Amino acid sequence: MSRISPLFEQLRAQNRTALIPYLTAGDPTPGATVGLMHALVGGGADAIELGVPFSDPMADGPVIAAAHERALRHQVGLRHILDMVQEFRQMDKKTPVILMGYQNPIEAMGIANFAQRAQAAGVDGVLTVDLPPEEAHGTAKMYAKANIDPIFLIAPTTPINRIKIIAELASGFVYYVSLKGVTGAQNLDTQALAARLHDIRHECALPVGVGFGIRDARTAQAVGHEADAVIIGSALVQIIAEFGAGDAAPLQQKVQAFMAEIRHALDTQ
């Protein structure tokens, strides 16, 4: 079993909402990533989504797409990212790490090879944006064998019968994309969200994380009322975009402070 399910069990017992930040590996530099991961945990992150940069991030908005481009300027590839996770694990054996990205870099390494190496590095889950369940049966089996949870998206457009299909294949948690659009989109309707999560929970026993459109303590708190996990990507990546060119220490402090603010909002709801 990966670290993900025990984390959600523990949080449930404490009646807390998980805070899961997203960071693109290699942004702003490959050397910065492990330090930023520790800073996120220091600020109160319960798990980390580590983005695998891709040349064609079709499902990402301008903020995260730019992060992919910054990382790729340093030729950051999947093999380097597994090294980063391994380095992170030397200091942190408990925080789940979920890789998030696109299918082609994984296939380039070979799915079975990747699953094995990811397990050895200490990866807990893999979310592949362009691998819907219809295309994921073989991959999900290989991940299960390596104790890696395949994480799937559920969208506002996903009908009930598809939620069932996703629930059968997913483990760890499911990621509800709270809006139609790319990462970093705006206009989150929390009332509609509550109704939708009710439907999802009816079909799927796994914890539900909510992402897309959560940008600050206020929106995190609103979503935290309904979700098992709050996922923050673009707002955090924007901080890295603004301050990434400077020294490592002040960037880590900014990231940690941003996390702590959200953590506080989630814990005082």
Next chain:
Amino acid sequence: MNNSDLNSVSMPDAGSFDFAQFPDEHGRFGEFGGKYVAETLMEPIAELQAAYARFRADPDFVREFETDLRDFVGRPSAMYFAARMSEAYGAQIWFKREDLNHTGAHKINNAIGQALLAKRLGKTRIIAETGAGQHGVATATVAARLGLECVIYMGAEDIERQQPNVFRMKLLGATVVPVVSGTCTLKDAMNEAMRDWVTNVDNTFYIIGSVAGPHPYPQMVRDFQSVIGTEARAQMLEKTGRLPDAVVACVGGGSNAIGIFHAFLNDENVTLYGAEAGGDGIETGRHAAPLSVGRPGVLHGMRTYLMEDNDGQIIGTHSVSAGLDYPGVGPEHSWLKDLGRVNYTGITDVDAMSAFHDVMRFEGIIPALESAHAVAYAKKLAPLYGKDKIILVNMSGRGDKDINTVAKLEGISL
């Protein structure tokens, strides 16, 4: 190329299965194709698939499509014997004249089909990606005619080299959005169009211009373009009493090629050739020839041959022709390559330019730089076939849009 290349062309047992039965219900051509898209698009794609299945069997829809092809596009397009070129090249060269279509290329066939579908689905907004601008112009044209809002995504680099088409789209009332991410070419325009679609999926129909993208696009675009080959086959029989020995088409995403090949797939004596963009030469790495040197991967919703590095990142492509400047290819082509049914080769910029001039000087036709790649391939094949053999070339578009590019390459200021 030499004679042994020609002899090594392997023919599958064409009688063993019916090519028209593909893709299968999962949108697969063998291992290629499929639906590799974000979850938000899965239901819209399923709806599109169902709608397309319904309308392609609906006589009213088929009648409207065929009427538009006749009265608005001007079909059937001519079948033309290129007499002086035949003399010069050493085989009987025929052109299927898609360049004579309204808007100047084969792209309009598909744009009309998908726009009629969009209208029936009640969509009010059309988006599209474009490389050379031909698909953008075709889409803007049908959107204007049907009174639909139209947004075209085009790489900033392509906007630079295809100014006349950009202006055409604007005159037709479309908004042209420059794409400055990635390599600023067709693949990035497609990324941006996908982002728009996923955000505005309720009212927006995405008209993909090639036999690429997630299922059902490769099938749908092929079906709308297959009119090219269906007409060509009948015209060839009528004019010469027989089928061509070879059919040649250029392949970027591959829609004009699939369009002309499809009617001939089950004719085992017709050899099929696809000309990819060889750019500066395959050996230089500066090209757009995934079928020649790529490997299977996943991009833009499909599994297909791609140009990628060892980390699985898509690499920048190069071609003199914006319409072929794409690192992937339609999944059906990947399948036809692996089956050995179609032979794919990279044609360099230099050879394409030379063929461009040949077509103008011998035949008085300005070919699109894309189509010039197919002519260049025919030039290589002609001596291997000989003067009694018929080589049919898909003249997929006209080259008026390219004269600025040609002038610039030759150091001439207009």
